[in-house]
Amino acid sequence: MEQNRFWDLLAKKKSGEATPEEQLELKQYFSQNPALTAATNQIDILWNSSFKPDEEISNQQTALAWSNIMQKISNPAPAGSDTVITEKKSLRPIRMFYRIIAAASILFILISTGWFLILNQKKEQQVKQNVVSTKNGSKSKIELPDGTKVWLNAGSKLIYDDDYGKESRNLELEGEAFFDVVHNKNMPLVIKTRHMNVKVLGTAFNVRAYPGDVTSEAALIRGAIEVSFPDRPMEKLLLKPQQKITIVNRDAILNNPLVATRSKDAPVDQESIIPVISVSSLTYNKKDSAVIETSWLNNKLIFRKKELGELSKDIERWFNVTVYFEDSSLIGKRFTGTFHNENIQEALVALQLTYPFHFRFEKNNNTVFIYR
Numbered sequence: 324m325e326q327n328r329f330w331d332l333l334a335k336k337k338s339g340e341a342t343p344e345e346q347l348e349l350k351q352y353f354s355q356n357p358a359l360t361a362a363t364n365q366i367d368i369l370w371n372s373s374f375k376p377d378e379e380i381s382n383q384q385t386a387l388a389w390s391n392i393m394q395k396i397s398n399p400a401p402a403g404s405d406t407v408i409t410e411k412k413s414l415r416p417i418r419m420f421y422r423i424i425a426a427a428s429i430l431f432i433l434i435s436t437g438w439f440l441i442l443n444q445k446k447e448q449q450v451k452q453n454v455v456s457t458k459n460g461s462k463s464k465i466e467l468p469d470g471t472k473v474w475l476n477a478g479s480k481l482i483y484d485d486d487y488g489k490e491s492r493n494l495e496l497e498g499e500a501f502f503d504v505v506h507n508k509n510m511p512l513v514i515k516t517r518h519m520n521v522k523v524l525g526t527a528f529n530v531r532a533y534p535g536d537v538t539s540e541a542a543l544i545r546g547a548i549e550v551s552f553p554d555r556p557m558e559k560l561l562l563k564p565q566q567k568i569t570i571v572n573r574d575a576i577l578n579n580p581l582v583a584t585r586s587k588d589a590p591v592d593q594e595s596i597i598p599v600i601s602v603s604s605l606t607y608n609k610k611d612s613a614v615i616e617t618s619w620l621n622n623k624l625i626f627r628k629k630e631l632g633e634l635s636k637d638i639e640r641w642f643n644v645t646v647y648f649e650d651s652s653l654i655g656k657r658f659t660g661t662f663h664n665e666n667i668q669e670a671l672v673a674l675q676l677t678y679p680f681h682f683r684f685e686k687n688n689n690t691v692f693i694y695r
Contacts, residue, residue, distance in 0.1 A: 460643025
């Protein structure tokens with residue numbers, strides 16, 4: 324083995340038997356693996372230490388040890404040699420050296436393992452993660468190192484590392500973002516979310532994947548995107564322009580406190596809740612033909628037949644407020660409308676035109692209480 328070859332060469336050098344070619348080979352081992360230098364330094368310390376002679380070892384044991392050593396370094400004694408070993412002292416340096424080698428082998432493994440872990444740790448530390456986030460009530464626009472432009476909606480987070488654009492283009496998204504991706508046929512851009520992964524070469528599309536929302540969706544404006552699913556690695560869907568994919572998040576439904584509150588009188592049948600993946604066309608606002616899925620880019624919150632429980636999450640992110648329901652019967656009521664330049668109170672008053680309810684807004688802590 325290569326590691327045994329190193330120790331054989333080192334033993335020969337220490338015993339003064341290494342040829343110039345073997346010394347050169349040993350030097351190459353040191354240059355290729357810095358950890359060997361540290362191990363050898365420890366051996367030198369042990370080699371130069373004083374040891375008490377082992378008086379209990381017989382001449383027969385010494386002779387046997389010598390034979391093993393000679394075999395170890397592949398340099399057996401010549402046949403018919405009349406050399407007789409009579410003194411333990413003459414063999415002590417070589418015998419002690421191989422004891423040191425045995426201990427140093429363990430030390431080398433520990434040092435090499437430690438060196439490997441240190442290198443990996445340094446590599447992980449060198450790969451810095453960049454996190455761009457927006458608070459509720461705010462939006463932001465960033466440009467990635469490859470020129471790709473990203474618009475982040477309120478309450479969203481985008482993560483990428485310093486290696487982005489060098490060997491891969493991988494992103495992680497929580498929330499909603501619109502992407503205008505620079506084309507690179509050799510390096511697709513991949514966006515990972517909780518319930519789906521989106522792979523593109525160069526295109527413009529919107530991804531909505533807020534943690535806890537009942538649905539996640541990807542809406543394609545131009546180009547093409549490939550959508551896959553972490554829980555279904557063999558399934559992939561290819562979207563065409565003006566299409567969107569919607570995924571019903573089963574775990575979000577079961578863990579949604581609003582659904583749990585509403586289901587006190589009519590419990591949710593968990594067996595009947597099946598994950599749904601559907602592909603449909605983008606939706607347009609009749610008034611101005613705006614694409615509803617990307618209307619937030621124009622500071623418009625457009626919703627169609629949306630339950631107040633889900634709409635309240637949009638309201639929280641849009642107006643940077645916290646919404647509490649004091650009457651759970653209102654959670655399932657559906658609303659249609661558009662918010663543009665309204666404040667929170669004006670928006671709630673507009674919703675009251677669709678279905679009568681009351682609200683109380685506490686400005687000091689930005690909290691809205693909704694009740695019948």
